[in-house]
Amino acid sequence: MTxxxxxxxLVHDAVEQGATAVERIHRSSAAKPFxxxxxxxxxxxxxxxxxxxxxxALSGTYxxxxxxxxxxxxxxxxxxxxxxxxxxxxxxAQGHPPKPxx
Amino acid sequence: MTTSEAAESPDSxxxxxxxxxxxxxxxxxxxxxxxxxxxxxxxxxxxxxLGDYLHRxxxxxxxxxxxxxxxxxxxxxxxxxxxxxxxxxxxxALWVHGLAVTEAVWAFPAEPTTDYGSLLExxxxxxxxxxxxxxxxxISDNGEALAHLLQRLVAExxxxxxELVLVGYSMGGLVLRSACHIASExxxxxxxxxxxxxxxxxxxxxxxxxxxxxxxxxxxxxVPNPYTRLVADVVDLRSSGVKDLGVARLRRQDWEDTTSPxxxxxxxxxxxxxxxxxxxxxxxxxLSAMFGDGVVSLASASGRxxxxxxxxxxxxxxxxxxxxxxxxxxxxxxxxxxxxxxxxAVEVA
Numbered sequence: 001m002t003x004x005x006x007x008x009x010l011v012h013d014a015v016e017q018g019a020t021a022v023e024r025i026h027r028s029s030a031a032k033p034f035x036x037x038x039x040x041x042x043x044x045x046x047x048x049x050x051x052x053x054x055x056x057a058l059s060g061t062y063x064x065x066x067x068x069x070x071x072x073x074x075x076x077x078x079x080x081x082x083x084x085x086x087x088x089x090x091x092x093a094q095g096h097p098p099k100p101x102x
Numbered sequence: 103m104t105t106s107e108a109a110e111s112p113d114s115x116x117x118x119x120x121x122x123x124x125x126x127x128x129x130x131x132x133x134x135x136x137x138x139x140x141x142x143x144x145x146x147x148x149x150x151x152l153g154d155y156l157h158r159x160x161x162x163x164x165x166x167x168x169x170x171x172x173x174x175x176x177x178x179x180x181x182x183x184x185x186x187x188x189x190x191x192x193x194x195a196l197w198v199h200g201l202a203v204t205e206a207v208w209a210f211p212a213e214p215t216t217d218y219g220s221l222l223e224x225x226x227x228x229x230x231x232x233x234x235x236x237x238x239x240x241i242s243d244n245g246e247a248l249a250h251l252l253q254r255l256v257a258e259x260x261x262x263x264x265e266l267v268l269v270g271y272s273m274g275g276l277v278l279r280s281a282c283h284i285a286s287e288x289x290x291x292x293x294x295x296x297x298x299x300x301x302x303x304x305x306x307x308x309x310x311x312x313x314x315x316x317x318x319x320x321x322x323x324x325v326p327n328p329y330t331r332l333v334a335d336v337v338d339l340r341s342s343g344v345k346d347l348g349v350a351r352l353r354r355q356d357w358e359d360t361t362s363p364x365x366x367x368x369x370x371x372x373x374x375x376x377x378x379x380x381x382x383x384x385x386x387x388x389l390s391a392m393f394g395d396g397v398v399s400l401a402s403a404s405g406r407x408x409x410x411x412x413x414x415x416x417x418x419x420x421x422x423x424x425x426x427x428x429x430x431x432x433x434x435x436x437x438x439x440x441x442x443x444x445x446x447a448v449e450v451a
Binding site for chain 1: 141145152156159161162163164328329332335
């Protein structure tokens with residue numbers, strides 16, 4: 001079970017850091033055409049607005065990926081906790097575990 | 103010489119699993135199962151690549167250092183050790199594996215329950231103890247942990263240890279050298295029990311493959327492109343243990359300050375160091391000279407900085423080159439075992 005938790009944590013970290021790395025590249029690549037278009041004086045203002053919208057959408061999308069990742073991680077934590085509790089031996093009325101058979 | 107040939111040679115007792123050839127038996131017996139499961143093998147690889155990260159994150163997939171017996175953790179406690187080795191005579195051999203593997207690397211592929219340790223126990227009476235550790239951690243960290251583990255082992259072993267033979271394969275040999283250095287500085291008494299140590303394919307002066315990885319990462323990072331930088335980030339993900347292998351950083355100060363050159367750590371005195379070196383081709387041929395055993399160069403595995411080094415770390419007469427063998431096979435090859443056994447026999451005589 002501890003290994004399963006470890007695997008879950010590793011996948012969570014990989015998605016979190018992978019999404020951040022891809023977002024950085026996506027933002028950097030998308031900035032190039034905007035930079036070129038903004039060299040035209042008449043397009044500077046509208047392209048600037050468009051880039052802001054694009055960047056906001058980008059942050060929202062990758063932020064959503066990270067949010068879902070955290071939600072799945074939290075849900076799996078609860079599920080694993082419940083599973084572990086069910087694996088524990090039943091207790092008697094005083095809360096003591098049953099005695100092993102002789 | 104194959105493992106079976108080694109077992110059948112006149113000067114050795116047959117010790118490998120024997121298959122009954124009775125004509126009455128319709129169903130052939132199942133081949134022996136490996137002692138280490140596939141999950142553990144996968145974790146060995148994961149620890150080699152990301153072990154330091156897993157350790158920092160307190161991830162349960164990080165392998166804690168410990169002794170293992172038949173694929174299971176063996177607590178360093180008197181009763182557990184007695185139960186695992188009831189017939190121990192106090193002559194102990196510690197087997198330390200290399201990067202991104204587990205103690206399963208010692209097992210002969212055709213006979214997974216047989217390894218150098220079990221053969222040496224049969225032939226020379228050395229109780230085998232197998233170490234498993236997180237190969238992604240710094241070599242010095244593993245060396246420090248091993249030095250203290252051996253201290254506990256000497257105190258807890260059910261019979262007084264009279265001799266401790268250290269055998270390291272690949273990175274394992276560097277971990278052993280680091281542990282000996284720490285034991286020497288801290289005056290840990292277990293070091294006085296070590297009279298012989300064996301290095302099998304150990305990159306005493308680093309591995310050119312890792313140095314190539316460092317150069318590739320630097321080149322990719324220098325290119326002003328987000329994609330190549332991402333690839334450089336991925337290349338740089340490799341663990342501290344892997345990075346230490348580049349120039350064999352055995353002490354903490356070696357990796358804390360990488361700006362100054364890493365001075366070689368002299369082996370502790372009073373120990374006979376034996377080196378077994380693999381070579382892809384015949385000794386002296388270009389293939390061996392260029393690639394060594396495919397991972398470690400001949401010079402590095404022989405404890406020399408280069409082919410013309412006149413002051414090697416270890417006595418040249420203790421270096422044995424096994425021709426026609428690659429790095430991985432060094433951990434489970436009948437010819438390597440023959441050299442080990444021969445060397446131990448000479449020492450005993």
